[in-house]
Amino acid sequence: EPEVTQTPSHQVTQMGQEVILRCVPISNHLYFYWYRQILGQKVEFLVSFYNNEISEKSEIFDDQFSVERPDGSNFTLKIRSTKLEDSAMYFCASRAPGTGDGYTFGSGTRLTVV
Amino acid sequence: EDQVTQSPEALRLQEGESSSLNCSYTVSGLRGLFWYRQDPGKGPEFLFTLYSAGEEKEKERLKATLTKKESFLHITAPKPEDSATYLCAVPRFTPGYSSASKIIFGSGTRLSIRP
Numbered sequence: 001e002p003e004v005t006q007t008p009s010h011q012v013t014q015m016g017q018e019v020i021l022r023c024v025p026i027s028n029h030l031y032f033y034w035y036r037q038i039l040g041q042k043v044e045f046l047v048s049f050y051n052n053e054i055s056e057k058s059e060i061f062d063d064q065f066s067v068e069r070p071d072g073s074n075f076t077l078k079i080r081s082t083k084l085e086d087s088a089m090y091f092c093a094s095r096a097p098g099t100g101d102g103y104t105f106g107s108g109t110r111l112t113v114v
Numbered sequence: 115e116d117q118v119t120q121s122p123e124a125l126r127l128q129e130g131e132s133s134s135l136n137c138s139y140t141v142s143g144l145r146g147l148f149w150y151r152q153d154p155g156k157g158p159e160f161l162f163t164l165y166s167a168g169e170e171k172e173k174e175r176l177k178a179t180l181t182k183k184e185s186f187l188h189i190t191a192p193k194p195e196d197s198a199t200y201l202c203a204v205p206r207f208t209p210g211y212s213s214a215s216k217i218i219f220g221s222g223t224r225l226s227i228r229p
Contacts, residue, residue: 004157033216043158043201043219056208056215091157103148103217105157 004106023092118220137202138184
């Protein structure tokens, strides 16, 4: 069954450093998303991406965050200068057009900022 | 503002003891409701989509139902491997876009099944 692949599975970084989280969505999907989940809290929306541009972003997604689809397969989330409060699980998701089903999530990247 | 509320927060059952999880929502013009399963340290795994009141969907020991104000996930004769957090979510549409720009999750119900 097709899956969304995220790398790395775990990243430890020092406060103030830049990190790039990587995702390979399902190949025929056109809608891409990043979500995050702080330990013990809800899964929260960060950003949606379609047709090479951001469709919507949450209040969390400030100037420190950016997304990119650098080629036909990868979808990345960059955090420019990490803060302690950025520590969370980050999930990538993708969805095919014309269907209400199938927001398929990856297994996540656990980001720890020290 | 769209809201999704799940109850209970946690539920511990004996193997074989059936029960139901609740998801209530306040969404203008509901256009679908999702159920996901999440194992510790993993991403949400899609279970069901329900579109209209009265609709039901089943998968193994799980059955999801939908009314105009809430959805239930019924678990019949659960096994320890059904232990997980079950998440309810609704799509949110941005004006001008025909497709949902995001889904909003509830806080989930943490289900534990004792052998």
